[in-house]
Every structure is written in structure tokens, then in C-alpha cells.
Amino acid sequence: MLRLICEVLAAGIGTVAFALIFHVPSAYYWRCGVTGSAGWLVYSLCLPMFHALPAMFAATFAVVCISRFSAVQMRCPATIFLIAGIFPLVPGLGIYRTAYALVTNDTSSAGDIGLTTLKTAIFMVLAILLGLELPSGLFRKLANADTDSAKITTNKTKNR
Amino acid sequence: MEKDEKLVFETVALAGEVLLTSGAEIFRVVDTMNRIAAAYQCQNLDTFILSNGILISTSGKEHGSQAKIRHIPLGGSRLDRIDAVNQLSREIGLGMHSPQQAYERLKQIQKMPSRPAWQQVIASGVGSGAFCYVFGGGMWDAVAAFVAGLVLYLYFLYLVKGRLSKIAMNISGGALVTVVALLMLNLGIGSNLEMVSAGAVVPLLPGVAFTNGIRDIADEDYISGSVRLLDAMLVVACLALGVCLTSFTYNYWIGG
Numbered sequence: 199m200l201r202l203i204c205e206v207l208a209a210g211i212g213t214v215a216f217a218l219i220f221h222v223p224s225a226y227y228w229r230c231g232v233t234g235s236a237g238w239l240v241y242s243l244c245l246p247m248f249h250a251l252p253a254m255f256a257a258t259f260a261v262v263c264i265s266r267f268s269a270v271q272m273r274c275p276a277t278i279f280l281i282a283g284i285f286p287l288v289p290g291l292g293i294y295r296t297a298y299a300l301v302t303n304d305t306s307s308a309g310d311i312g313l314t315t316l317k318t319a320i321f322m323v324l325a326i327l328l329g330l331e332l333p334s335g336l337f338r339k340l341a342n343a344d345t346d347s348a349k350i351t352t353n354k355t356k357n358r
Numbered sequence: 359m360e361k362d363e364k365l366v367f368e369t370v371a372l373a374g375e376v377l378l379t380s381g382a383e384i385f386r387v388v389d390t391m392n393r394i395a396a397a398y399q400c401q402n403l404d405t406f407i408l409s410n411g412i413l414i415s416t417s418g419k420e421h422g423s424q425a426k427i428r429h430i431p432l433g434g435s436r437l438d439r440i441d442a443v444n445q446l447s448r449e450i451g452l453g454m455h456s457p458q459q460a461y462e463r464l465k466q467i468q469k470m471p472s473r474p475a476w477q478q479v480i481a482s483g484v485g486s487g488a489f490c491y492v493f494g495g496g497m498w499d500a501v502a503a504f505v506a507g508l509v510l511y512l513y514f515l516y517l518v519k520g521r522l523s524k525i526a527m528n529i530s531g532g533a534l535v536t537v538v539a540l541l542m543l544n545l546g547i548g549s550n551l552e553m554v555s556a557g558a559v560v561p562l563l564p565g566v567a568f569t570n571g572i573r574d575i576a577d578e579d580y581i582s583g584s585v586r587l588l589d590a591m592l593v594v595a596c597l598a599l600g601v602c603l604t605s606f607t608y609n610y611w612i613g614g
Contacts, residue, residue, distance in 0.1 A: 205492050208500075212488030212560075215481040220566065221438045221473060238492060275386065275444050277570070278437045285485075285565050291493045293563075294556040297598035301605045319568075326572050 202242055209238035209286040217282040226278055229268050233283030237261040241287065250314075251321045257287055258322045262329025263337075270334070271341040280326075289318045362457060364424065366398040367416055369461045371426045374405070374412050376468050377443050380436035383570050384409065384579040390447045397450045398457055409574070409582035432589060435566045442467045475515045482511035482561045490557025495550055499557070502548030506538040506558035528593050531562050532600020540608055555601065562597050564590040 213234025214227050222230055240260040244253035261283045269276035292315030299308035370391050377387045387407050391414070395403040406413040410432055415425035446467070450460055486507025487500040495503065513534055518527055539554040548554045571586030 208488040208491040212485045212492065215485035215488065216561075216565070217437075218473060218481040219478055219485070219561065220435045223438045223441055226441075273445075273448070274441050275382075275437075277383065277386075277573075278441060281435065281437065281566050281569050284569055285560070285563075286489065286492055288560075288563050288565055288568070290489065290560045290563055291552070291556040293594055293598060294552065294559055294601060297601040298552070298605055300598075301602045301609065323572050326569070327576050330573065330576050 205242065206235045206239045210235035213282050213285055216285050220281060222278055222282060226268075226272065226274070229272070230279055230282040233261055233264045233268070233279045234286050236264055237283055238286045251317060254287060254318050255321045255325045258284065258325035259329050261287065262326055263332070266329065266332070266334070266337045267340055270337045284322070284326075287322060289315045292318060363400070365457045365461060366395070366400045367414075367424050367426070369398070369457055369464065370395050370400060370403065371412065371414055371428070372461065372464045372468075373443055373447065374407065374414065375428055375430065376439055376464060378407065378409075378412060378430050379433045380439040380443075381433060381566055381570065382440050383573045383577065384582045385573070385577040386440070386444075387412075390443060393447050394450050394460070397453065407579075407582070409585045432585075436470070436472070439467055439470055442470065478515060479508055479511040483508035486510075486558045486560055488557075489560045490553050493553055493556050495548070495553030495557060499548040499550050499553045502539060502542035502554045503557035505542055505547075506535050506554065507561055509538050510535050510558065510561060525592070525596050528562060528596035529600040529603070532559065532597040533604045534600075535559055535562070536601050536604035536608075540604070559597060559601065562593070564593040567593070 210231040214231040217227055217230040237257045237260055241253050241257035244256045247253075248256075262280060265276045265279035265283055268279045292311060296308055296312040296315055299305075299311055373394055374387050374391045377390060384407050388405050391405055392403065394400075395416075400416055402417045404415050410430050412426070412428040412430065415423060417423040443464070446455070446460065446463055449455060455463065483504045484507070487504035490503035491497075491500040510531060514527070514531065518530075522530065535558040536555050539548075539551060539558055542548050542554065543551055567586045567590040571583050571590060574580075574583030574586060577583075
């Protein structure tokens with residue numbers, strides 16, 4: 199349990215670090231961190247219940263939804279949150295394992311792991327597509343309660 | 359009036375250029391350009407945007423037509439610029455800027471400074487360490503990945519600085535990360551080579567190209583989308599090749 203909390207925190211910290219590399223305006227760091235953490239939390243919670251692929255699907259979908267919600271609320275492009283928030287889910291370990299198996303001449307496991315990594319990527323693609331297809335009115339309605347505070351934030355950003 | 363028309367056209371073109379060089383999706387570039395054009399009553403704007411080029415034209419009222427072609431190399435990601443242009447186009451839509459002001463603001467956005475190099479280096483280290491831990495590495499593995507991430511960005515920002523092609527950069531980056539990971543492990547920091555390397559490789563992963571490529575394809579901009587996805591796949595392949603090179607050499611000469 200403690201490990202899970204630490205992992206979720208680490209995912210958030212890592213996401214903020216990458217947000218900085220991609221030059222996200224510093225006003226959005228918090229949101230990016232929360233988005234990344236939420237993605238990993240959903241993945242970790244779904245993993246014991248389902249297979250790894252549906253868990254990845256759910257996590258990516260959650261990241262896309264949160265990004266779009268934040269975009270409506272903060273009046274800025276969803277890309278800002280999406281690009282940073284998706285990083286904890288990109289299968290870096292799978293890519294490394296595939297490369298390593300290739301080197302050690304372990305062709306069968308290279309194919310195995312490589313295919314799993316590819317499947318993970320495809321499930322992420324599907325989740326992103328589904329998340330983008332959701333009507334934007336839905337997010338506007340969800341964020342509507344806070345529209346006034348969002349307006350104030352927009353003005354602040356403008357003045358800076 | 360003629361001058362104004364020209365300025366509006368330049369503004370629209372510049373907005374598109376800034377967005378595209380900052381790594382925005384095609385749909386956003388087209389949308390923003392149309393919005394600005396509509397706000398300034400620039401009629402008959404036609405746009406054709408690819409991931410590495412802009413072609414736009416208008417047919418003006420009296421003075422014939424204007425056209426512009428810009429080649430834009432596949433660039434890095436400057437989300438701050440995308441956000442700023444987005445904000446500006448919203449304000450233009452509300453009628454808050456004259457074309458002259460908008461043009462000057464875009465020039466300012468184009469010159470927005472990038473983050474200081476040391477911040478990027480530390481961010482790369484922190485990101486590597488954090489993701490090493492997320493993937494299941496231990497505390498010391500994360501420390502080793504942190505060092506590898508630092509070295510990687512020091513190498514990129516101070517040594518490479520655009521001297522190498524993207525392919526050479528990624529192959530050497532992947533190789534360097536693995537070298538540092540092996541070195542740390544042999545020094546007794548960290549115990550799981552797999553975790554350390556996987557964490558340290560994360561700053562190289564093409565998350566932006568991947569995400570934007572999918573978005574472009576979802577918006578039916580197939581050409582730009584496939585170019586970006588191809589870019590992402592090539593980066594991953596180069597990275598894996600770099601990792602392979604180092605591991606192979608190590609296993610062959612030292613590991614036995």
C-alpha cells in the first residue's frame with residue numbers, strides 16, 4: 199500500500215519534471231502532476247482486477263478525460279496536460295526489455311515482449327481516440343460550476 | 359486599407375508558423391488561423407497545413423491575392439508558446455487587439471525564452487529517477503537513473519546542441535544512458551539494470567510525437583499524423599539500437 203502511494207507520488211513528480219522539459223507554463227504544473235498521478239493510480243488499481251491491457255486502456259482514458267476537463271476549466275489547449283500526463287503510461291520498460299532480449303539472442307521472448315509493448319501502445323491509441331471523441335459539451339457542463347473561477351484565472355494569466 | 363490587409367495576412371501566417379514550430383496539432387493550427395482571419399474580416403482564406411509546411415492564400419478585395427509558403431522543420435515542443443497563441447487568438451476574437459498589436463505580440467511569443475539549461479538537466483534527472491521508481495525499481499535504482507538522466511541531458515544540451523542528426527542523437531543517447539547505468543551498477547549504486555536503464559531512457563521517448571500523431575490521425579490529417587508517428591517509431595528504434603549496442607558490447611567484452 200505504501201509502495202502504491204509512493205509510486206503515485208513519483209509518477210506525479212516525474213510528470214512535472216517532463217512538463218518543465220516541454221516548457222509547460224508553470225501555472226499548470228500542479229494540474230500536470232495530478233493528471234500523471236491519476237493515470238498511474240487508475241492503472242495500479244485496475245491491474246489486479248483486469249489484464250494489463252484493459253488497465254492501460256482505463257488509465258489512458260482517465261488521463262485524456264482529466265486533460266480535457268482541465269482544458270475547459272483553465273481555458274487552454276488540452277495538449278498541455280495530455281502530453282505530460284501520458285508519460286508515466288508510455289511503455290518504456292517494454293521497449294527496453296525488447297531491445298535487451300534482441301541483444302541476448304532471445305528471439306522468442308523479444309517477439310513476445312515486443313508484441314505486448316505494441317499491443318499496449320495500440321490500446322493507448324484506442325483510449326486516446328475514444329477520449330477525444332467524447333462531446334466537448336460534456337466537459338463544459340462538468341466544468342461549468344467553476345467557470346467563474348476559471349475566468350479569473352484566465353485574466354491573471356493574461357496580465358502576467 | 360491595402361497595408362492593413364497585408365498586415366492581417368502576415369499576422370495569420372505568423373500565428374500558424376509559431377504554432378507549428380511549437381509542435382501543435384494540425385487541427386489547432388488551421389482553427390487558430392481561421393479564427394484570427396475571421397476576427398479581422400480577412401476573406402477567402404485558404405489553408406493547407408502539413409506537419410512541416412504551411413501554404414496559405416487569400417483573395418483580397420481589390421488588390422489581387424496574396425499567398426505564402428513556409429517550410430517548417432519538425433521541431434521541439436514549446437507548450438508555453440501554444441498556450442500563449444491560444445490565449446492571443448481568444449483575445450483577438452473578443453476584439454481586444456488591432457492587427458498591429460497582434461503582430462507584435464506574436465513576435466514576442468516567438469522570442470519567448472526557453473527554460474534555462476540547468477533546469478532542464480535537473481528535470482531530466484528527476485523524471486528518470488521518478489519513472490524508474492514507478493516502473494518498480496528500488497530507491498537506489500532511482501538514484502542511479504537520476505544520474506543517468508542528468509548525464510543524458512548534459513550531453514544533449516552542451517555537447518550535441520544540434521550538431522548531430524536526430525538519428526545519431528538518439529542512438530548515441532540510448533547508448534550513453536546504458537553506459538551510465540552499467541557504470542552506476544558496477545559502482546554498487548542500484549541493483550536492477552533493467553529498471554535503471556528503462557527509467558533513464560524515458561526522457562528520450564517520443565511522447566509528444568506519439569500523442570500528436572494520434573490526434574492528427576483522429577482529426578483525419580493522415581499525412582501529418584503518419585509523419586509524426588513515423589518520427590516516433592524511428593526514435594524508438596534508434597533508442598533501442600543504442601541500448602542494444604552498449605549491452606552487446608558489454609556482454610561480449612566484459613560480461614562474458
